[in-house]
Amino acid sequence: MDRLKITGGKPLSGTIPISGAKNSALKLMAAALLTPEPLTLTNVPQLADTRFLSQLLQTLGVEVYWPKGDSTCRMNAESLTSTIAPYEQVRKMRASFNVLGPLLARYGHATVSLPGGCAIGARPVDLHLKAFEAMGADLVVEEGYVKAAAIRGLKGAHIVFPFVSVGATEHAMLAATLAEGETVLENAAREPEIADLADCLNAMGAKISGGGTATVTIQGVEKLHGTTHAVMPDRIEAGTYAMAVAAAGGDVTLTNAPVSALSALTGALRDAGVSVETDKQASTMRIVRNGSTLNAVSVDTAPHPGFPTDLQAQFMALMTLANGTSVIRENIFENRFMHAPELSRLGANIAVRGHEAIVKGVETLKGAPVMATDLRASVSLVIAALAAQGETEVNRIYHLDRGFERLEEKLSAVGADIRRVSDSEE
Ligand SMILES: CC(=O)N[C@H]1[C@@H](OP(=O)(O)OP(=O)(O)OC[C@H]2O[C@@H](n3ccc(=O)[nH]c3=O)[C@H](O)[C@@H]2O)O[C@H](CO)[C@@H](O)[C@@H]1O
Numbered sequence: 318m319d320r321l322k323i324t325g326g327k328p329l330s331g332t333i334p335i336s337g338a339k340n341s342a343l344k345l346m347a348a349a350l351l352t353p354e355p356l357t358l359t360n361v362p363q364l365a366d367t368r369f370l371s372q373l374l375q376t377l378g379v380e381v382y383w384p385k386g387d388s389t390c391r392m393n394a395e396s397l398t399s400t401i402a403p404y405e406q407v408r409k410m411r412a413s414f415n416v417l418g419p420l421l422a423r424y425g426h427a428t429v430s431l432p433g434g435c436a437i438g439a440r441p442v443d444l445h446l447k448a449f450e451a452m453g454a455d456l457v458v459e460e461g462y463v464k465a466a467a468i469r470g471l472k473g474a475h476i477v478f479p480f481v482s483v484g485a486t487e488h489a490m491l492a493a494t495l496a497e498g499e500t501v502l503e504n505a506a507r508e509p510e511i512a513d514l515a516d517c518l519n520a521m522g523a524k525i526s527g528g529g530t531a532t533v534t535i536q537g538v539e540k541l542h543g544t545t546h547a548v549m550p551d552r553i554e555a556g557t558y559a560m561a562v563a564a565a566g567g568d569v570t571l572t573n574a575p576v577s578a579l580s581a582l583t584g585a586l587r588d589a590g591v592s593v594e595t596d597k598q599a600s601t602m603r604i605v606r607n608g609s610t611l612n613a614v615s616v617d618t619a620p621h622p623g624f625p626t627d628l629q630a631q632f633m634a635l636m637t638l639a640n641g642t643s644v645i646r647e648n649i650f651e652n653r654f655m656h657a658p659e660l661s662r663l664g665a666n667i668a669v670r671g672h673e674a675i676v677k678g679v680e681t682l683k684g685a686p687v688m689a690t691d692l693r694a695s696v697s698l699v700i701a702a703l704a705a706q707g708e709t710e711v712n713r714i715y716h717l718d719r720g721f722e723r724l725e726e727k728l729s730a731v732g733a734d735i736r737r738v739s740d741s742e743e
Pocket residue numbers: 340343411412438439440441442443444445446481482483484485506626627649650651
């Protein structure tokens with residue numbers, strides 16, 4: 318099993334290019350199922366998750382042309398061979414469940430395993446299923462599978478989500494593109510990835526307005542066609558590297574950065590005393606911290622445009638070195654503090670009380686062996702390790718490989734001492 322060895326205490330300097338967004342690419346890939354014509358995505362990140370999803374699409378009969386090392390992925394779902402998404406493939410991540418809606422909308426039936434993904438809470442899919450029922454589908458959940466049928470096709474519906482769900486908003490939007498009549502989604506999630514999905518679907522001939530706002534209206538169309546679409550840059554990756562620089566110190570410019578999508582984080586970083594210069598036109602963010610003290614800043618996670626839950630672990634890593642006490646409140650997932658005990662192994666002072674983590678800043682962290690527990694938790698350990706004295710070994714990094722493209726390469730290029738080792742090398 319691979320692990321990372323990181324020797325901390327080295328300031329970072331240079332440029333880090335930001336890759337395409339995992340959480341956008343995965344839903345865009347599912348959109349390929351909606352049309353018999355090729356969908357070409359550019360700026361697709363090479364990740365375990367995107368590769369898994371391309372394998373699932375191939376299981377369904379989609380022709381995928383995506384050479385290794387290439388960021389352009391061409392998918393052709395002209396004729397599918399199956400509408401069954403098996404457990405072995407769907408359990409690996411959350412977004413693979415999003416093949417259900419497109420299959421149902423185009424073929425009138427689908428059998429999809431209940432999803433996996435990061436173990437950060439119960440993560441039910443009731444809102445997804447209620448949305449499809451409102452659109453006229455018959456559903457049963459049996460033996461770990463959702464079996465769905467809409468013999469006479471999906472019908473447009475007025476759906477008011479009781480709370481905000483990114484996955485349910487995207488999933489309902491995908492399915493509604495081919496439903497008969499109008500679908501209105503209220504209390505929809507406003508994450509930038511949803512606007513990206515709406516843009517791609519509209520380029521495929523869908524009629525969606527309000528994608529990325531709280532009310533999304535979709536006029537169903539009979540057919541969608543192929544297109545080429547560039548995946549938006551990854552705001553979570555950009556935010557993560559911004560915090561790595563803030564923690565380790567240095568002067569780094571992020572290029573191809575989704576500046577507007579990161580305002581909650583840039584505000585918090587500036588409050589912490591970190592210099593963040595943004596240029597929306599050029600899509601760059603320059604992060605500078607040269608020996609200055611970090612102020613303690615409290616954050617509450619919230620749906621976009623609030624502070625993202627996917628940056629909470631990384632921000633906690635940063636706050637372990639702040640001057641004072643910060644309170645980090647996790648409002649989206651009920652079990653997303655698994656990094657706290659691992660950060661404590663490096664010397665952090667964190668007390669978790671229910672939905673809150675109280676972080677008392679310490680002067681220095683010291684390297685130690687730690688274990689990655691989920692995707693964003695893993696990278697919070699990398700951030701802490703980059704700032705710590707001595708060597709940290711991060712185990713179970715298969716979590717990291719789900720969502721960070723060429724992490725060691727990008728960090729080494731700005732001066733970090735980080736390398737991947739596998740058991741066979743020692
Ligand atoms: C692949 C992907 O894009 N994953 C992101 C997506 O996850 P995901 O789409 O799973 O997150 P949701 O926005 O749906 O989840 C928000 C909350 O709603 C709950 N819920 C959700 C659906 C449902 O049917 N019933 C229900 O109770 C969840 O358990 C959670 O507590 O948005 C999350 C919130 O920004 C991010 O952390 C994930 O990185």
